[in-house]
Amino acid sequence: MHTHLMQVHLMTLHKIHVHAILGRVSDVAEEDLLREWHDLSTRHAAVFGRLECRLQERHGLGVTEFEALERLVTCVVGKCRAADLTEVVHLSQSATSRLVARLEREGLVQRALCESDRRGIFVVVTDEGRRRYEEAKPTHRATLEETLTIDA
Numbered sequence: 001m002h003t004h005l006m007q008v009h010l011m012t013l014h015k016i017h018v019h020a021i022l023g024r025v026s027d028v029a030e031e032d033l034l035r036e037w038h039d040l041s042t043r044h045a046a047v048f049g050r051l052e053c054r055l056q057e058r059h060g061l062g063v064t065e066f067e068a069l070e071r072l073v074t075c076v077v078g079k080c081r082a083a084d085l086t087e088v089v090h091l092s093q094s095a096t097s098r099l100v101a102r103l104e105r106e107g108l109v110q111r112a113l114c115e116s117d118r119r120g121i122f123v124v125v126t127d128e129g130r131r132r133y134e135e136a137k138p139t140h141r142a143t144l145e146e147t148l149t150i151d152a
Contacts, residue, residue: 047147054143059136064089064099066140069108069133072125079112079124108132 048063055061061069071088072078086096100123103109108129114120125133 047144050147051140051143054139055136058139059132061132061136064091065103065108066133066136068096068099068103068123069125069129070137072109072123073130073133078130079122081114082111082121082123085123103129 051063051066055063055066059066067089068085071085072080082096082100083093085100086093089096089099091099100109100111103123104111106128108126110124110126112122112124114122
């Protein structure tokens with residue numbers, strides 16, 4: 001009887017020890033996960049900030065404007081649905097609509113109705129938009145290369 005109780009006690013202690021170890025491993029894994037997230041967030045902010053500054057200074061474009069133009073220029077047909085741009089520029093639909101309005105005021109894009117679906121609106125890059133994109137592209141790529149290969 002005493003041996004049985006001792007075995008139960010040892011098994012309980014073993015389970016507590018295993019849970020304690022797993023708890024610490026879990027805490028360590030959580031710390032690693034958070035550290036990785038913070039490192040990624042910090043790196044993104046640094047790269048985004050550098051891109052924003054350089055594109056704005058040299059070409060009068062923000063990162064989101066550049067990314068929208070890049071999507072339009074690289075489309076086979078040079079246009080895409082306004083709703084599709086939201087995925088590229090990582091903005092809400094209303095913020096993307098304001099972005100397109102700014103680009104349109106600057107003469108970089110035009111809006112066009114979809115022939116097959118009158119509710120659909122296409123955003124079409126203009127010749128000026130294509131020119132501004134081509135001028136800004138080397139700055140964008142050089143900044144990416146510079147900021148993303150620092151740690152490599």
